[in-house]
Amino acid sequence: MKVLLLNGSSHPNGCTHTALHEIALTLESSGIQTEILFLGNEPVRDCTACGTCARQPGRCAFDDDVVNRIIEKACEADGFVFGTPVYYAHPSGRILSVLDRVFYAGKDAFVHKPAAAIASARRAGTTATLDVLQKYFTISQMPVVSSTYWTMVHGKEPADVLKDEEGLQTMRNLAVNMAWLLRCIEAGKDVGIQPPQAESGARTNFIR
Numbered sequence: 185m186k187v188l189l190l191n192g193s194s195h196p197n198g199c200t201h202t203a204l205h206e207i208a209l210t211l212e213s214s215g216i217q218t219e220i221l222f223l224g225n226e227p228v229r230d231c232t233a234c235g236t237c238a239r240q241p242g243r244c245a246f247d248d249d250v251v252n253r254i255i256e257k258a259c260e261a262d263g264f265v266f267g268t269p270v271y272y273a274h275p276s277g278r279i280l281s282v283l284d285r286v287f288y289a290g291k292d293a294f295v296h297k298p299a300a301a302i303a304s305a306r307r308a309g310t311t312a313t314l315d316v317l318q319k320y321f322t323i324s325q326m327p328v329v330s331s332t333y334w335t336m337v338h339g340k341e342p343a344d345v346l347k348d349e350e351g352l353q354t355m356r357n358l359a360v361n362m363a364w365l366l367r368c369i370e371a372g373k374d375v376g377i378q379p380p381q382a383e384s385g386a387r388t389n390f391i392r
């Protein structure tokens with residue numbers, strides 16, 4: 185079993201990475217494989233609503249080595265953690281641009297797989313940030329993994345995060361909950377419990 189962790193900061197080893205690393209260590213010690221994927225710090229294109237992905241599902245037309253790579257990795261992953269720094273009380277523009285394209289083109293790679301969001305902030309804006317990231321999960325039939333407190337750490341530098349013992353504890357508790365849920369899903373499949381088939385086809389665009 186594998187969990188893919190996305191670092192939506194432009195700092196490869198900053199505060200967000202420090203929190204994700206704590207989660208990854210705990211997952212690994214529970215026997216779950218992990219990969220932390222850094223989204224990079226080059227400019228990232230956002231979704232242009234070109235609609236090409238409707239004709240070629242599973243791929244974004246703009247092959248910039250971030251979005252399509254995440255979709256490919258998501259197909260192989262069993263669970264996800266999305267991590268972001270807080271910018272003006274919302275997730276980084278980088279992670280939103282990437283996730284809009286990833287989910288519009290490749291949602292099927294995520295459906296019915298558990299996921300968690302975490303945020304890193306110097307001080308405030310965290311719950312609004314988490315709310316935005318969790319919406320990708322709840323529109324995609326993904327069970328949301330929670331912890332024992334809001335899934336955030338505080339710091340400007342990684343050294344600050346390492347001093348945030350409650351934040352790190354919250355990361356570890358998130359990880360053990362993720363490991364538990366993954367094992368429950370696997371055990372369910374072993375006895376024939378498959379994910380449900382959702383109804384589809386209704387597109388009521390004009391409700392006022």
Ligand SMILES: Cc1cc2nc3c(=O)[nH]c(=O)nc-3n(C[C@H](O)[C@H](O)[C@H](O)COP(=O)(O)O)c2cc1C
Nearest residue numbers: 193198199200269270271272273305306307308340
């Ligand atoms: C453009 C920008 C906006 C920010 N806005 C906030 C904010 O609204 N609230 C906050 O607490 N920290 C804010 N910060 C600080 C970062 O969220 C914080 O330092 C974070 O832990 C950095 O994570 P990283 O090292 O992974 O990039 C902001 C930082 C930047 C660059």
